Amino acid sequence: MNAKQETQHLSARDRELATVAALVALGEVGRGHLPQHVDAALDAGARRQEIVEMIGTLSQASGTPTAVNGIAAAAKVFAARDAAGKALPGEAVLEPGDAPVAEGNDARYERAKQVIQQVYPAGPTDDTYTSVERIAPHFWRNMATVFYNDLFLHPGATIATRELGIFAAYVAMSTVPLQLRWHTHGALNNGWSPDQLREVVRALEPYVGHANAYQSRLALEEVVAGRSAVGAPRATEALPLAALEPAAHFSARERALVTLAALITRATSPELLRLKIAEALAAGMAQADVWNLISGLERVAGSAAASRARLAAESALEAS
Numbered sequence: 001m002n003a004k005q006e007t008q009h010l011s012a013r014d015r016e017l018a019t020v021a022a023l024v025a026l027g028e029v030g031r032g033h034l035p036q037h038v039d040a041a042l043d044a045g046a047r048r049q050e051i052v053e054m055i056g057t058l059s060q061a062s063g064t065p066t067a068v069n070g071i072a073a074a075a076k077v078f079a080a081r082d083a084a085g086k087a088l089p090g091e092a093v094l095e096p097g098d099a100p101v102a103e104g105n106d107a108r109y110e111r112a113k114q115v116i117q118q119v120y121p122a123g124p125t126d127d128t129y130t131s132v133e134r135i136a137p138h139f140w141r142n143m144a145t146v147f148y149n150d151l152f153l154h155p156g157a158t159i160a161t162r163e164l165g166i167f168a169a170y171v172a173m174s175t176v177p178l179q180l181r182w183h184t185h186g187a188l189n190n191g192w193s194p195d196q197l198r199e200v201v202r203a204l205e206p207y208v209g210h211a212n213a214y215q216s217r218l219a220l221e222e223v224v225a226g227r228s229a230v231g232a233p234r235a236t237e238a239l240p241l242a243a244l245e246p247a248a249h250f251s252a253r254e255r256a257l258v259t260l261a262a263l264i265t266r267a268t269s270p271e272l273l274r275l276k277i278a279e280a281l282a283a284g285m286a287q288a289d290v291w292n293l294i295s296g297l298e299r300v301a302g303s304a305a306a307s308r309a310r311l312a313a314e315s316a317l318e319a320s
Contacts, residue, residue: 021165024070053157256280
């Protein structure tokens with residue numbers, strides 16, 4: 001599929017903004033692809049300020065260095081479009097103003113708490129955030145104020161756009177499952193549908209890899225199912241589940257082998273490893289093949305990853 005094409009549930013603009021966010025979060029890994037997708041986002045109707053605001057918001061998700069480098073890369077694209085006379089009418093229009101910061105730190109923090117309540121009305125999904133607020137109140141106060149007042153309320157991008165970018169960044173990172181679930185709720189609470197988020201994950205898979213995409217799909221479906229169970233979904237969420245497309249040119253055994261190799265070399269959860277090893281065995285992969293694969297990848301992935309994979313394999317074999 002052409003990256004600029006609209007899909008059933010996702011506009012070309014939204015697809016490109018999500019891709020930009022994921023590539024920014026990937027840092028050096030995504031640097032080579034970032035300019036073409038900033039360019040494509042502008043061609044699809046995004047504004048320059050919107051892109052900069054979304055990337056700036058990611059400073060609190062994927063880190064300040066990735067945001068700084070991402071904005072610098074975007075600036076080069078803007079300059080190249082101007083030099084080539086390619087800029088579209090309105091893409092460089094600035095929404096003036098600033099986030100509400102003049103009243104002082106207490107007012108900024110109170111406003112940040114109001115934004116948190118608006119974006120995540122159900123509150124924390126576990127005690128992680130509440131424990132941080134209790135144990136390190138100074139850190140929580142500063143973090144929440146900067147993120148949810150200074151960044152979220154700055155002109156130039158909607159909260160929905162910021163949540164889309166954060167969701168895409170966490171799909172790319174794959175190392176913060178709690179935050180991925182939290183911001184999946186945030187995206188759904190701000191107008192994105194489950195099928196739109198599914199298409200975001202599908203669009204990002206070529207850049208973030210199968211393992212990241214697979215884990216993100218599991219997290220997304222877990223959130224959607226949980227919201228349905230407690231009657232939380234909004235009208236935009238009442239859409240049919242999208243089927244995950246199987247690979248067309250691999251046998252089930254070959255697909256299982258490739259998937260296992262990718263998962264073993266990444267920081268994959270033991271639960272996902274056990275699940276995929278069990279699927280590989282069910283697809284016809286011999287036990288000896290599993291052990292040989294783990295041993296062969298040990299020098300590539302490291303002894304810690306190999307040990308984790310062996311424990312997962314033992315658990316899967318015991319359950320089979």
